[in-house]
Amino acid sequence: MSTDDMWSIGELAEHAGVTVKTVRFYSDRGLLPEAGRSGGGHRRYGPEALDRLRLIRSLRTLDLPVPDVGRVLDQEDALEDLVAAQLRELGSRMAALRWREAALQLLQDCTPEERADRLRLIGAVGTPPSTAALARFWRSWLPPRLPARLTTAIVDQAVPQPPGDPTPEQVLAFARLHAFASGPCPDTGRPVARRPEPDYRPDVLYDGLIEAYALAAPAVRSAHPPREGEALDCFVSAHARARGTHDTPAFRRALGSQLASELRIDDYWRLTAVVTGSPDPTPGATDAWLCAALSGRG
Incomplete structure (x- = not known):
């Protein structure tokens, strides 16, 4: 040239x-x-x-x-990977902005008396919010001898992911969940029927509970009154097999009394339902339905 x-x-x-x-x-x-x-x-x-x-x-x-x-x-093929990476990064930034917008709207719409408490709750949650505190709560709540596969499955189901485009109500619900999970979790608060004991098999219990919840979910979703049936039989059987015993009328009466006296975390599940916005029942709602069916509160 x-x-x-x-x-x-x-x-x-x-x-x-x-x-x-x-x-x-x-x-x-x-x-x-x-x-x-x-x-x-x-x-x-x-x-x-x-x-x-x-x-x-x-x-x-x-x-x-x-x-x-x-x-x-x-490199001719580098652009596709870089564009995908940029889209992921941009998506994260936009999610953080949408979360911040909903949080600001929450503060703008509340009364002066509510503002200080809401600001404290929101300030404790990062942007975008992390679910690490919720996962730690469940890992401390669950029996230590639970197999890793079950722990992972339960944590994945119990920890709601923050919505990408949240409403102010969802931001507040997640902030309250975060505050709940970040507080103390004394051993006395853990359900008695699910604490590790010498002859207790938590893997059997939780495998059975997952199955029982799946069986009961359609009835809970349809708002049917608690009732006997396959889901309740599976629920009771899981508790019985975890203790090396059988499902008998006497066992059902004892289990019903024990579960009725345990500390429940229904607020956690109520807030979770708000965060997810899903019509599917939470494990907590399904568990409450089965406990009511066991005690005959249909």
Whole structure:
């Protein structure tokens, strides 16, 4: 290519509609190779540099860092991965902004008497919010001898994910859940029927409870009164087998009395239902339905 076919740095900048400083910046970082030098040592660029410079500018408007722009220029398949990464990052930032907007709306709409308490609750939750405190609560609440697969399954089901586009009510419910889970969890608060004991098999209990909850869920979702049936039989059987005994009328009476006297965390499940906004019953709601069926409170 003759020098007559090449552009100076100023000419390239003029053709591209950018400043000389911009061209020099990308040249110095190796993104815009020179085609040669003039007799006086000045940079010269071929016409193909214009297309490359326009591509660089397009990539930069997508907020791609300069090193990533270099990867796209050098690797044909790099753009797809980088775009996907940018979309994930942008999604996280937008979720954080939507959460912040709902939190501000919550503060704006409350009474002056409520504002201090709500501000305290919201201030304890990060943006975007983390579910780590809720997961820690459940891992401390569950029996220590529970197999990892069951612990993971229960935590996944019990810990609600913050909605991507929350309402102010969902922000408040999640903040209250976070405060609940971050408070003390004394061993005396853990259900007696689910504490680790020498002959107690928590894996048998929780495997059975998961099945019983699935069987009872349609009735709970449809707001049917608690009643006997397959779901209750499965529920009682899980408790009996975990203790190495059988489902008998006497066992049902004893289990009903024991479960009725235990501390429940119904507020946790009520708040969880608000956070998820799902019509499906929470495990807590299903458990309460089965306990009511066991005691004959239909």
